[in-house]
Amino acid sequence: MNKLVSYLNLDVEYFDAISKFNKVLQRYTNENGKVTVGQRACYITHYLIYNKIIDEGFNNALILEDDVDFETNITDIMIDIHRNLPESWDTVHLGHCYEARGNLVGNSSFPNKLYESMNPQCTHAYAISNSGAYKMLQAIDPMNPRGPIDYEISQQIKYKGIISYSVHPQPIIQYKTDNPSDVALTSNYPFSLTNSTMVLLGLRGNEYYKQWMRKI
Numbered sequence: 001m002n003k004l005v006s007y008l009n010l011d012v013e014y015f016d017a018i019s020k021f022n023k024v025l026q027r028y029t030n031e032n033g034k035v036t037v038g039q040r041a042c043y044i045t046h047y048l049i050y051n052k053i054i055d056e057g058f059n060n061a062l063i064l065e066d067d068v069d070f071e072t073n074i075t076d077i078m079i080d081i082h083r084n085l086p087e088s089w090d091t092v093h094l095g096h097c098y099e100a101r102g103n104l105v106g107n108s109s110f111p112n113k114l115y116e117s118m119n120p121q122c123t124h125a126y127a128i129s130n131s132g133a134y135k136m137l138q139a140i141d142p143m144n145p146r147g148p149i150d151y152e153i154s155q156q157i158k159y160k161g162i163i164s165y166s167v168h169p170q171p172i173i174q175y176k177t178d179n180p181s182d183v184a185l186t187s188n189y190p191f192s193l194t195n196s197t198m199v200l201l202g203l204r205g206n207e208y209y210k211q212w213m214r215k216i
Helices: 002-008 023-028 037-055 074-084 130-139 149-158 206-215
Strands: 060-064 068-070 091-097 113-116 121-129 164-168 172-174
Touching: 002 068, 023 037, 037 060, 037 121, 037 130, 037 149, 060 130, 074 091, 074 113, 091 172, 121 130, 121 149, 121 172, 130 149, 149 164
Parallel strands: 091 164
Antiparallel strands: 060 121, 068 172, 091 121, 113 164
């Protein structure tokens, strides 16, 4: 992650995620099967990040998990997305799983275009505004989650609790090969990038992307 951040010249702040092995977390994890311990750890981590956004007065923040890969021109993509982004927004999903495209927003010449969110899953790369963080804190309860955090976000989108947009095709993905998730056991993640920063830097081989491209 450090090499990616350095190459792309990103200004980031690292936030320690809550571990699924945390004994206090396991004590309070639901016994009704709604969420696993790993999902609960992820849920509370995002909840704490929302609080940090409010407490420190951030206008917005891009939340990235530590297993992401970027399009090499991610900066240009982000400039274009920002140009097309409506003034009022709560979340923008730059990475997501298995989401259909909503209505096109703006007029972009980039392949990666902005759409109204439908049902974004996964939380490896999404921006959230100060208003979005506040709304999510009002809507969710870390002591009684109704599902994983991406489910909670998608429910808020579905019932118009937050204003959300998604980028298709996604310019930020997760890599799964030899990188098991603490949250989801599946490694079936058939998404690839046009120009991977990890491949460019020699951190992953082209064969990794060829494998996923054959599945699309």
